Amino acid sequence: MPTDTSPDLPLxxxxxxxxxRRAAAALAARAGDYGDLFVEEVRQAEVRGDxxxxxxxxxxxxxxxAVRILSPLGQRHTAVDGLDPERIASLPRLAREQGxxxxxxxxxxxxxxxxFPDPASVGAVAAYVRExxxxxxAIPQIAREVGxxxxxxxxxxxxxxxxxxxxxxxVEDRRAxxxxxxxxxxxxxxxxxxxxxxxxxxxxxxxxxxxxxxASIALDLKRALEEAEHAAPAPTGVLPVVLGPGVGGxxxxxxCGHGLEGDxxxxxxxxxxxxxxxxxxxxxxxxxxxxxxxxLSGSRRFDDEGWRSAPLxxxxxxxxxGLMHDRATALRARTAPTGSARRESYRDLPLPRMTxxxxxxxxxxxxxxxxxxxxxxxxxELGRGQVDTASADFAFEVRRxxxxxxxxxxxxxxxCRIEGNGVRAIESVAMIGSDLxxxxxxxxxxxxxxxxxxxxxxxxxxxDGLAVVAxxx
Amino acid sequence: MEAVLAAARQAGCVAAEVFVxxxxxxxxxxxxSSAGEPPCRLVSRTREAGAALRxxxxxxxxxxxxxxxxxxxxxxxLVDAARRSPAPGREPAPAPDGLAAAPDLAPADGLAAADxxxxxxxxxxxxxxxxxxxxxxxxxxxDDAVIERMQEGVAEVGRSGEAMVEIxxxxxxxxxxxxxxxxxxxxxxxxxxxxxxxxxxxxxxxPEARAVVEERTSCxxxxxxxxxxxxxxxxxxxxxxxxxxxxxxGAAPSAETIEIVLEPRAAASLVAALxxxxxxxxxxxxxRPSALTLYDDAIxxxxxxxxxxxxAGRPTSRRILVEGGRPTGRIEPGGAHFLRPSYRDLPASGPAxxxxxxxxxxxxxxxxxxxxxxxxxxxxxxxxxPGAEWTVRVRRGDFWxxxxxxxxxxxxxxxxxxxxxxxAVSETGDDPRWYQCGPSICTPSLTLRGLSTWRRxxxxxx
Numbered sequence: 001m002p003t004d005t006s007p008d009l010p011l012x013x014x015x016x017x018x019x020x021r022r023a024a025a026a027l028a029a030r031a032g033d034y035g036d037l038f039v040e041e042v043r044q045a046e047v048r049g050d051x052x053x054x055x056x057x058x059x060x061x062x063x064x065x066a067v068r069i070l071s072p073l074g075q076r077h078t079a080v081d082g083l084d085p086e087r088i089a090s091l092p093r094l095a096r097e098q099g100x101x102x103x104x105x106x107x108x109x110x111x112x113x114x115x116f117p118d119p120a121s122v123g124a125v126a127a128y129v130r131e132x133x134x135x136x137x138a139i140p141q142i143a144r145e146v147g148x149x150x151x152x153x154x155x156x157x158x159x160x161x162x163x164x165x166x167x168x169x170x171v172e173d174r175r176a177x178x179x180x181x182x183x184x185x186x187x188x189x190x191x192x193x194x195x196x197x198x199x200x201x202x203x204x205x206x207x208x209x210x211x212x213x214x215a216s217i218a219l220d221l222k223r224a225l226e227e228a229e230h231a232a233p234a235p236t237g238v239l240p241v242v243l244g245p246g247v248g249g250x251x252x253x254x255x256c257g258h259g260l261e262g263d264x265x266x267x268x269x270x271x272x273x274x275x276x277x278x279x280x281x282x283x284x285x286x287x288x289x290x291x292x293x294x295x296l297s298g299s300r301r302f303d304d305e306g307w308r309s310a311p312l313x314x315x316x317x318x319x320x321x322g323l324m325h326d327r328a329t330a331l332r333a334r335t336a337p338t339g340s341a342r343r344e345s346y347r348d349l350p351l352p353r354m355t356x357x358x359x360x361x362x363x364x365x366x367x368x369x370x371x372x373x374x375x376x377x378x379x380x381e382l383g384r385g386q387v388d389t390a391s392a393d394f395a396f397e398v399r400r401x402x403x404x405x406x407x408x409x410x411x412x413x414x415x416c417r418i419e420g421n422g423v424r425a426i427e428s429v430a431m432i433g434s435d436l437x438x439x440x441x442x443x444x445x446x447x448x449x450x451x452x453x454x455x456x457x458x459x460x461x462x463x464d465g466l467a468v469v470a471x472x473x
Numbered sequence: 474m475e476a477v478l479a480a481a482r483q484a485g486c487v488a489a490e491v492f493v494x495x496x497x498x499x500x501x502x503x504x505x506s507s508a509g510e511p512p513c514r515l516v517s518r519t520r521e522a523g524a525a526l527r528x529x530x531x532x533x534x535x536x537x538x539x540x541x542x543x544x545x546x547x548x549x550x551l552v553d554a555a556r557r558s559p560a561p562g563r564e565p566a567p568a569p570d571g572l573a574a575a576p577d578l579a580p581a582d583g584l585a586a587a588d589x590x591x592x593x594x595x596x597x598x599x600x601x602x603x604x605x606x607x608x609x610x611x612x613x614x615x616d617d618a619v620i621e622r623m624q625e626g627v628a629e630v631g632r633s634g635e636a637m638v639e640i641x642x643x644x645x646x647x648x649x650x651x652x653x654x655x656x657x658x659x660x661x662x663x664x665x666x667x668x669x670x671x672x673x674x675x676x677x678x679x680p681e682a683r684a685v686v687e688e689r690t691s692c693x694x695x696x697x698x699x700x701x702x703x704x705x706x707x708x709x710x711x712x713x714x715x716x717x718x719x720x721x722x723g724a725a726p727s728a729e730t731i732e733i734v735l736e737p738r739a740a741a742s743l744v745a746a747l748x749x750x751x752x753x754x755x756x757x758x759x760x761r762p763s764a765l766t767l768y769d770d771a772i773x774x775x776x777x778x779x780x781x782x783x784x785a786g787r788p789t790s791r792r793i794l795v796e797g798g799r800p801t802g803r804i805e806p807g808g809a810h811f812l813r814p815s816y817r818d819l820p821a822s823g824p825a826x827x828x829x830x831x832x833x834x835x836x837x838x839x840x841x842x843x844x845x846x847x848x849x850x851x852x853x854x855x856x857x858x859p860g861a862e863w864t865v866r867v868r869r870g871d872f873w874x875x876x877x878x879x880x881x882x883x884x885x886x887x888x889x890x891x892x893x894x895x896x897a898v899s900e901t902g903d904d905p906r907w908y909q910c911g912p913s914i915c916t917p918s919l920t921l922r923g924l925s926t927w928r929r930x931x932x933x934x935x
Contacts, residue, residue, distance in 0.1 A: 059554045060817055062523060062541020081521045082543020115540060116554040119605035267504060267641055269676060306847075317478050332513065388684060424787055 049152025201441025248454030358457030362432020726846025763798025784813030
C-alpha cells in the first residue's frame with residue numbers, strides 16, 4: 001500500500017470523526033435507506049512537454065464533500081466544494097432540499113496554507129520530464145526528423161478520501177500515483193508515418209524514476225520506431241493470437257471486465273450477465289480484480305463507499321464467478337457489495353468498476369506457447385479499442401505485433417487490428433503461460449465520463465479464432 | 474481577484490490573469506430497468522467554485538495554478554504555487570505587446586493577447602445579454618417535473634422504436650455558471666451562462682440494432698425536444714431494412730445521376746467526420762466549387778457554446794473555416810477560441826460550435842436527380858480517415874421518384890476521396906438544426922450530386 005511520506009495531513013486529523021458520523025447517520029432517516037458522506041482532498045502537479053522540454057507545469061488542489069442517499073428506487077447525491085466542517089454538517093439537510101446547495105461566498109478569505117502539492121514533488125516531476133525529453137531527443141529517428149512530434153506528459157496526484165456511512169463506519173484512505181506518458185510520431189522511409197508510445201507509473205516521482213527511468217522509456221520508443229520502420233504487412237484472417245505478458249490484460253479488462261460490472265449487467269448491457277456460474281473457458285483461466293496488490297495503480301485500502309478492499313475473483317477456473325457491485329447495484333441485485341465502488345471525485349456518483357485486473361498464471365512455459373504455433377500473430381502492445389459490452393464484440397489496435405512462423409517470433413508487422421467476441425475469446429483461450437506481468441502503470445480507464453487509474457496484468461496467453469485485420473493506413 | 478493580481482504584482486510577475494468559475498448544477502438520470510423492476514432515478518446536485526491563475530514572471534516563463542474556492546485560500550499562496558510552476562530551462566522570448574512571454578505556448582499567447590486586447594472590448598455583460606445566454610428558469614423546476622419531461626422520450630421510444638430498441642438511460646442536466654476574468658492589463662469582465670443538456674442512450678432489443686447515444690444542448694431546458702431527440706436516436710439505432718428489392722428490380726434511380734439529400738442529422742454526422750481536418754488545416758483541396766461553408770461560431774445567441782469572451786479572455790467571434798468547400802482558416806494556437814472546460818484546465822484552442830451556412834433548398838423537398846429520382850438519408854455512418862478515404866453508409870434512407878417513396882436504401886454505401894465528397898455538396902437547405910456530436914454542430918440538410926456509384930456489399934470493418 002502507498003506509504004504516507006508527503007506533508008499532506010490526514011483528513012481525519014482536520015475533521016472531527018464524530019461530526020462526520022453524525023452527518024452520515026442523519027442521511028438514513030427512513031428504514032431501509034442507506035447514506036454515506038464522502039470527503040475528498042486532491043493535490044496535483046502536472047508537467048506537459050512542448051517538444052522535448054517541460055513547458056507547462058500545472059499545480060493545483062482543492063477539496064469537497066458529498067452526501068448520498070440510496071434507496072431501491074435510486075440515489076440522491078449532493079456535492080459541495082470545500083472542507084468547512086459546518087458546511088459538511090449541513091449536507092444532509094441540503095440533500096433533502098429540492099433547491100440544492102447555495103453557492104458559498106467567494107469573497108476575500110484568507111488562510112495560512114494552500115492545497116497545493118509540495119514544491120519538491122513538483123520539481124521531481126519536472127526534472128523527470130526534462131530528463132525524459134533529453135533521452136528521447138537522443139533517439140536517432142527523432143534527432144534527424146525536424147517534423148517529429150513528441151508529446152510528453154507526467155503527473156503526480158495525491159488524493160485523500162474519507163467515507164462515513166450511515167452504518168457508523170468512518171474510514172480514510174490515501175492514494176498517490178505518479179505517471180508519465182509519451183507519444184512520438186515521426187516520418188519513416190517513403191513518408192510512412194511511424195508512431196510509438198510508452199509510459200510508466202509508480203507511487204511517487206522518485207519511485208517512478210527508479211522503476212521506469214527515462215532512459216528505459218526512450219529505449220522502448222527507439223525499438224518500437226525501428227520495428228515500425230521495418231515492419232512487414234500484418235498477416236490477416238482468422239489466426240491464433242499470442243498476447244504477450246502484461247499487454248493482453250487490456251483485452252480482458254475491456255472485453256470481459258466491463259461486462260462483469262453490476263450496473264451494466266442490471267441494465268442489460270452485459271453479454272456475461274446470464275452466464276454467472278457457467279463454464280465459459282478452460283479450467284486454467286482465472287480472472288481476478290485485486291485492489292490490495294502492492295505498488296499498482298488501482299490499489300487502495302478501501303473503496304469509495306468505505307468497503308475494505310479485497311481480491312475479487314471474476315472468472316474462476318473458467319467459470320463466471322460473479323459481478324462487481326457497488327452498494328447501489330448490490331441493492332438492486334439483492335446481493336452484497338464487492339468493494340468495487342469508484343468515483344473520480346466527490347462531484348461524481350460511485351460506479352462499480354475494476355482496479356487491478358489480471359489473469360492468473362497458467363501451466364505453460366511462455367516459449368512453449370509460441371513454439372506450438374506454425375503461424376500466428378504475437379501481440380506485444382495493444383492500442384485503442386472498442387467494446388460493445390452488450391454483445392462483448394471488440395476490436396483493438398495492435399500497436400506492436402510480430403509474425404509467428406514455424407514456432408518462432410520472426411518479424412515485426414505493420415499496425416493491424418484484432419477483432420472478436422469476449423465470450424468466444426474466453427472459450428478460445430488455448431494456453432496460459434506462467435509469466436504474469438502487469439502493465440507499466442500509466443493506464444487509465446474511462447467510464448461514463450469518470451476517469452480512474454487501473455492496472456491490467458496477464459501472463460503470455462494464446463487465443464484462437466481472433467480475426468486479424470490489416471490497418472488501412 | 475484584485476487581491477490575487479496585487480499579490481502577483483508584488484511577487485514580480487509582469488503579467489497575470491485570474492479566471493474564476495462559480496457554478497451550480499443538477500443532473501437527473503432515468504434508467505428504465507429490465508422487466509419487472511422499477512426504473513432507477515439518480516439525482517445529483519453539485520456546487521463548485523474555483524480559481525485559476527496564470528502568470529508570466531520577469532524571465533518570461535509562464536506559470537499556472539488552480540485551487541478550489543470552497544475553502545479559504547490566501548492570494549499569496551495561489552501566486553506562490555503559480556510562480557513555483559514555471560518550467561525550468563526555457564528561454565524567454567518577447568511577446569508582441571512587449572510583455573515577456575513564451576510565445577510558443579498557447580496559454581501564454583492567450584495571456585499576452587488578453588492584455589493587449591483589453592482596451593477595445595465591449596463590456597462582457599452587455600455582450601452576454603445580447604447573446605441571450607441565461608435561462609432565468611434554470612434549476613427552478615423540481616426533480617419530479619424534470620422526470621415527467623423525460624417520460625416524453627420514454628414514450629417516443631415506445632411509439633417509434635418498433636420494439637427493436639430500448640432505453641439504456643436518459644440524462645437531463647442543467648447548470649448555471651458565472652465566469653469572472655481579470656488581468657494585470659486592466660480587463661475586468663464577467664458573465665453568466667446557463668446550460669441544459671439532454672442525452673438519450675438506446676440499446677438493441679433486436680438483432681442488428683445498434684447502441685447509440687443522441688445528445689442535445691441549449692441554454693434553456695424548455696428548448697430541448699425529448700421526442701425529437703428520441704426519434705433521431707431510434708433512426709440511428711434501428712436495424713437496416715433490406716434495400717435489395719428496389720435496387721435489384723431497377724426501380725432505383727440511376728446510381729450515377731442520383732441526387733442525395735443528407736437530412737440535417739445525417740449532415741451533422743458528415744460535419745463531425747470532417748471536423749478534425751477542418752480544424753487542423755488538413756482539409757482536402759477541391760477542384761470545383763462546393764456549397765459547403767463552415768464556421769466556428771462562438772456568438773450564436775442562446776447557445777451554451779457561445780460566450781462574450783473565450784477561455785483566454787479574448788473577445789469571441791465567428792470564424793470561417795471552409796468557404797465554398799475551400800479551407801480558409803483553422804484552429805491554431807493564438808488564432809482561435811480558447812476553451813476552458815474547467816478552472817483546472819489550461820486554455821486550449823478548439824471550436825466553439827461548427828455551423829454550416831444554410832441555403833435555400835426548401836425543407837422537406839424530395840430529392841430529384843437529373844434522370845429523375847433521388848435518395849433521402851436520415852441517418853448515416855460517415856467515416857473519414859485523415860488523408861485516406863471516406864465512407865458513407867446509409868443506416869436509414871429511402872429512394873424517391875416523382876414525389877413517391879420507392880423503398881429503403883439502408884445499407885448502401887459510398888467510398889472515395891474526401892475531396893470528391895466535399896465537391897459533391899451542391900446545395901444546402903433552409904432547415905438548420907443543432908446537434909451535439911462531440912462539438913456543437915448546426916447544419917441544414919445537404920444535397921450531394923455526382924458522388925459516385927454506391928455499393929451494396931459492406932466491406933469488412935465498416
